[in-house]
Amino acid sequence: MASVAVDAPKFVDLTHHLAPEVLVRKTNPLKDIIRISWENPHLVSLANGDPHHSLYPIRRVEYEVASAADEDPVSAWRSLGASAPTQLLTSSRDADSPRLHQASLAYGHGVGLPDALRTVTALNNAYHTAPHHVATMTLGNADAITKVFRMLGSAGDYFLADEFTFGPMPIAAEAHGIKWVPVRIDSGGIIPEELERILANWDSRRGKRPHVLYAVPCGQNPTGSTLSLERRKQIYEIAQKYDLIIVEDDPYYFLQYDPPSTEAHSTQTQLKPFPVSFLSLDVDGRVIRIDSFSKIMAPGLRLGWITSQPAFQQHLVRFIDLSSQQPSGFPQALVSLLLDGWGLAGFDRWVRSLRLDYQRRRDFLLGLFEREVAPGGLASVDVPEAGMFLWVRVHLERHPRFTRKAEEVVEGARTNARELMQELFEACIRGGLLIVPATVFVLPTETGYEEEGSVHIDDRSNFLRATFAGSEETMAAGMPILGKVLKEFFADPSTARIDATSTVA
């Protein structure tokens, strides 16, 4: 396990945030035996029932990967096709050093392969300021987040999240009894004052005050928003004041974009700096940061890492050892070899080049939106500074059938926004376009709970999520459909209504 630096600061003791299941979880008694064998390498060991490495039928694994030597390697990789320069990375039992090969094929410790940990620690050191936090390998962010939620929450606990968020993660925690409290957002993400208002006014009759904030600080899914440094600092201060753990889920960290107008930004060196993460602000050890190779390498690797204070790592690793165990040796070996082969400078060139590629995609989609959709005046967008998503606001209030209930109705939705958005979603499908309505991303909350005087979430669900991660062909085909469908939907609503459900399975 990665050891704690000798000069580590005294992080705040936050073990009171751990769920009961963490505290009753015993260690594997066999590990004590294995520890004796590590500490006494002279012993003859008949203890470990591991298959002998000479019986692994895999002599060598060779990965042919993109070269990162070019100034703009992603562009070269995409444009040159089969003739793009590549690099060979090899894990072999016959190599000068077969250590990595053998380790990647053997049983290991839950924290991950030493080489992979060295790799992600180097990335942490290059992009964040957190010298005393430690890394743990994961199977990607879904695995990491759900494990952290299990570690921090038990039945009846309240967690906080953006009112629109990536649904599967809250749903996973709901299954073991976590209840969600939505935080109001705007185009800049979580509104710090709204977060503080919830905590300051928490009614203890409802239960224990929320103690975990789940946040996606960059290119949030689905809204595409990115928290400013000022908001990050405010949110961290609120977390200190109200003793919150911040789960910083940051898969889009490396996909940052400049404003579309700045055409001069054609080279990497001119890109704006990467944002300051919650991790870099974390003097207390209350941030659990979650990173992934899915967006910068490939999702099928199923590899990522958690960065936390050592006390949390200890419990995470115990949980990993008693569940999934460490990630497959192949993706762990690959990222180690890749970072060795590319070097940190090559990795940085790759991710900056990837930024430019996605930025071009974003600008392409924005251009289409401006040409095909915006002129109708029925929808508008903010420019996303990160991630993969455009959050399209539909101006439902201009729809002829849009209705608003009287002021005295205080409970539930006051408008028919939800129904109209469902009709629009189905009209898009009939028109040939699949685009995701905001209702899919509404944070699940307790039935019947609604703050007094607040605007119902349904009344704010007048958005569609469109991705620019796909191909230009798809975007070029999709935006004109959206423009046309919006126009028809707003012009002739009664027709659209008649067969609204006929073609959707």
Add this chain to the structure above:
Amino acid sequence: MASVAVDAPKFVDLTHHLAPEVLVRKTNPLKDIIRISWENPHLVSLANGDPHHSLYPIRRVEYEVASAADEDPVSAWRSLGASAPTQLLTSSRDADSPRLHQASLAYGHGVGLPDALRTVTALNNAYHTAPHHVATMTLGNADAITKVFRMLGSAGDYFLADEFTFGPMPIAAEAHGIKWVPVRIDSGGIIPEELERILANWDSRRGKRPHVLYAVPCGQNPTGSTLSLERRKQIYEIAQKYDLIIVEDDPYYFLQYDPPSTEAHSTQTQLKPFPVSFLSLDVDGRVIRIDSFSKIMAPGLRLGWITSQPAFQQHLVRFIDLSSQQPSGFPQALVSLLLDGWGLAGFDRWVRSLRLDYQRRRDFLLGLFEREVAPGGLASVDVPEAGMFLWVRVHLERHPRFTRKAEEVVEGARTNARELMQELFEACIRGGLLIVPATVFVLPTETGYEEEGSVHIDDRSNFLRATFAGSEETMAAGMPILGKVLKEFFADPSTARIDATSTVA
């Protein structure tokens, strides 16, 4: 997801075994959107936020693996070293069919890659009779077992297992409130009459009757025992009578051995048949079988599969989609390519050859035991028919300091076996040998619970577990130490006792 055969029998509805968390777990609403895109491939989709496959920096992965063409391929693989014949398996985006490569690097469904599912289904069909059960890929058996335990058990439930078992799995379930009930075993594994006695006499004041049996039918860890077909049938009937789910954890299925005396068994064709699994007996759909590539390929793959009735698969996959997601694409692609390359006949040659290799190791360790330990008369063994372990019975009753309490003492241990075994374990370490005492494998049970009149588990913990999975050098060094330490320990106990704890950390 693997579809159910049209002529599937009506499995018994066993959904009442599911834990509450399974029943409240919602599906990911985004999946409904994705389903629309599958069912309507003509739609232009701006829905999925997946990285574009042209941006994956991995062009090709080449695996150099052992050839399975030889009659005894494992022997060739080990003896020929660098000149052993190999086979190249390639996953590439430039190949004639880049489908597998692209799928292995992309997001996928929790059930696993179609190619990997096809592979393990072919293995199931070749070695078991269960045409209507379905497969789900896993991250290896620890992952599979702990997921199944979560699916079937919630706080206060009782599960059954061998009184000596592989500790981490019960410990994992204990953390979420499962209580364990030990079943008496003998050299043939679980004693069916003892299992039935527990269920027939269950005192409902204690709680709900146990509804899950965790069983390792072949080469059980730590005892090395294998259930006979007769016992398997009896246990299955008991499971039907008392409505148990059988979790069949069978990592050593392919490592079956013939009796050591049968020297004639030098070729694969003469090997005894593979045993009939609980899965093959499962007419009701109450067996959840768990297989692994760890022992037959390499543990670092972190790949295995669950076989169950479709109703359980559905809940498992929902859980996987909301936690670890599917296994890494690399090991899934590798096993698919390997089975395509070797063919089923080649796979069968490999595992039969592996049997012979481990059988030679077992016989080597048995020979050493007979020569170095048995003559002293202080320990004895049964011959394991499968797996990786020798369960060494220490004849503690011959020890000069062995004591037995009077008959009227009915609670707790009646002998000092536990203390003596701890002394022996420490004496082995001083002698230079690490070997695992039985106490490490005692199934954790409720404090204070003990059946009236039963022999306390401590009084039956006079065993040591030795593995024959390691090298001949290790075994040759270890057994003489064991013989010598036993002799000294039984001859001069007082000396050994004085510094019993001085050298163990």
